[in-house]
Amino acid sequence: MLTKGSSGNHLAGVLRSLVSKEHTVTIFSKKTTRPLQADITNLDLETGAFDLIVNYEKSDIDSYFHQGNLSFDIEVPPASDEETSEIYNFEKIKAKPLKKESGVYEIKCQITDELFAREARGAVRIPFILGMRAQANLEVYTNELLIKGRVRNLSTGGCMVDIALEDSLPLYVTQRLPSVTIEFPNGDYFHSPGGIRHMRPFGNEGHAAVGIEFVDVNHDMENALYRLVSESERESAYRAGIEGRGVSQSPVFIPRKKESGILKHDAHKSTEPANAPPMVKGVRSIARQLQAVLIFIKNWSTFPEETLYDCTDSLIYLVKQDRKALLYALSYLQDQPEWVRHAIQVAGSLADMIVLRDPYSPHLRETVAGTLMHTMGKPLLMSEKLPSLKANMTPPQKEILLGHVDKLLEKITALGWYPSKGCLDIIRDANELLDGSGYPAGKTADELSSLVKRVSVIKAVNKYTHGRNGVPPRTPLDAYRWVHENDALFDRTILIEYIQQYGLYPIGSLAKFSRGFLAWIMDIDNKGIPTQVHVVKNLTFIDTRIDIVLSSTDFMQIGRLVGIVSPNDYRVEHKH
Structure with a gap:
């Protein structure tokens, strides 16, 4: 161990360095999938005392404490595209919650002066702080799947690796990794087999922390x-x-003269853009929570029902608050895993259609919950035979994926969770078709509920307007035409209702205008014609980004509407 000779609380100094920048504090607990946001105040650099201010309406805040200790992450977003997020986790901090007023807690915390923590097995854990970097390569399946991440702490017994949340899909606690390689900036490295001891969402959004032995x-x-x-x-x-x-x-930690690839590795750029509509934060929070549910059911013995219904209630609330703002915010999920994006967008459209018909529908909550869950069996199927859900799949892999419904039902049954009939109907039947050619049971029209038929139409339109498995997306018109022509599979009446509600230029679509401008559609009128757009690109200057919101009275600046185009064709995305 090093011999130190200076005064003051050095860990408090690290904390001050982090909170002096733009940052997010996230309190986490192994007992719940729901993190808490907090603000740090009254930091004493000499004693290490500080306060965490938390807004929390529920009465179970004690679930975030264990033996009088609290754990939290601090994430500092990257200052530029060339940099990565700085995330540091503070574990087992002495803390005591005090309720200041309704829904507001002041948590009195005391941080020790020990920069290096001693693990239960005796090894000293070294935190990688204030820009320290080392790259980790996790071989999940031999010669098949390699996940890249960033080392966040290291000991002689193991390490914690920060990876993209999406990359955590094939991982689970107790899993044996054929190889774990850690490379330092100067080229020095270490490698050995490894075993996953714990895993959780990390930081504010988009990351997972994997503890490896x-x-x-x-x-x-x-x-x-x-x-x-x-x-x-x-x-x-x-x-x-x-x-x-x-x-x-x-x-x-001094890079070689030829810049190492480690410095270019991006540990997943995260969070919504600074100028994103306010509702984007809520939608992306639902996406994060849904992935947390997956991590929880893969690695713990209980089903996080409360988190699922938090997601459900949040989505319904957003629909009722401002349906058009929600529809636009849903388009900010393009960077999420396919199963997450599809589930939330379909659930959002379903909630929107139900609320417009009957805001007090007794089926709304359970149907939306089932829709949020209905794709979760896909990542549960990942294995050496199905190492990724992103790559173009072989016929045998597609066949494996057809088992995702049964896999999910098997998992939730094993966890002792029994969904309501309305929720179960969607989970079980969302992939069935009217003529019996769907899966998993090959049910026909008279065996399917009206809500399942509605989900089926929404799923089909969403599927065909998004590229997947090497197949490019269709325009909304082409997707509508395909569903209409296959009326033996889908309810034509529901399709007509869908078209009347969302039109040929749905909110959240990318439109091309005659003067070469590309713009996201933010609002449409009763006839489905765009009335507000977010202009993001002029094809005359392809590498220049634009950020202008125009109403229909100013559309003359960008020309007439030509049609809907694929963002992938023009390398356009909602900026993150």
């Missing part, structure tokens, strides 16, 4: 590991401002 480490790599841990301890102490014998910058 090194196993079967050979003698040479064991020596390398001890040296790299020692160098990491030295660097961490140096960056934290600890003075003393042996404290100096470590050469393993």
Whole structure:
């Protein structure tokens, strides 16, 4: 261990460095999938005391504490596209909640002066703080799937790796990894097999933290590991401002002259754009929570029902608050995993259609909950035979994927969760078709509820207006035409209602205008004609981004509406 000789609480100094920038504090607990947002105040650099201010309406805040301790993440967004998010987790902080007023808690916290934590197995865990970087490559299936991430802490027993939340889909606790490789900026490396000990969402959005234990480490790599841990301890102490014998910058964190690929690795850019509509935050929070539900059901023995219904109620609330704003916000899910994007967009459209017909429908909540869940069996099927849901699938892989409904039903039954009839109908029957050619049971029209038939139409339109498995997306008109021509599969009456409600230029679609401008449709009139757009590109200057909102009175600046186009064809996305 290093010998320190300076005063003050060094961990508090690290905390101050993080909170002095734009940041998000997220309190987490293994007992719940729902994180809490907090603000840090009254930080004392000498004693390490500080307060966390939390807005929380429920009475179970104690579920975030364990033996008087609290854990939280701090995420600092990247300052530029060349940088990555800085996330640091503070674990087992002494804390006591005080209820200040209704829905507001002040949590009194006390941080220790120990920069390096000692693990239960005796090893010292070194935090990678204030820009320390090392890349981790996790081989999930031998010669099949490699996940890249960023090391967040390291010990002689294991490490914690920050990966994109989407990349966590094939991982589960107790899983054996054929190889874990850690590469430092100067090119030094360590590798060994590994085992996953824990996993959870990490930071505010878009990340997962994977705790890995090194196993079967050979003698040479064991020596390398001890040296790299020692160098990491030295660097961490140096960056934290600890003075003393042996404290100096470590050469393993100095990049080679030829810039290493490690510095270019992006540990997943996250969060919604600064100028995004307010409702985008709510929609992306639902996406995060849905993925947290998946992590929970894969790795724990209970079903997080409360989180599912939090997502459900949030989506219904957003529909009732401003349906058009929600429809536009749903288009900001393009960067989410396909199963998440599809589930939330279909659930949002379904809620919208039901609320317009009957705002007090007794079936609304359970139907939306089932729709949010109905694709979750797909990531549960990932294995060596189905290593990814993103790549173009082979016929055998497509056949495996057809089992996703049964897989999900099997999983929730094993967890002892029994959904209501309305919720179960959607989970079980959303992929059935009127003529009996759907799956998993091949049910026909008279065996399907009216709500299942409605979900089926919404799913079909959503599926064909988004590219998947190498098939380019159709325009809304072409998707409508395809569903209409296949009236043996889908209810034509529901399709007509859908077209009347969303039109040929649905909110959230990308439109092309005659003067070469591309714009996202934000609003339409009763005839389905766009009345407000967000202009993002002029094809004359293809690499220049525009950020202008225009109403129909100003459309003369961009020309007449030509039609709906695919964002992928023009490399256009809602900027993150």
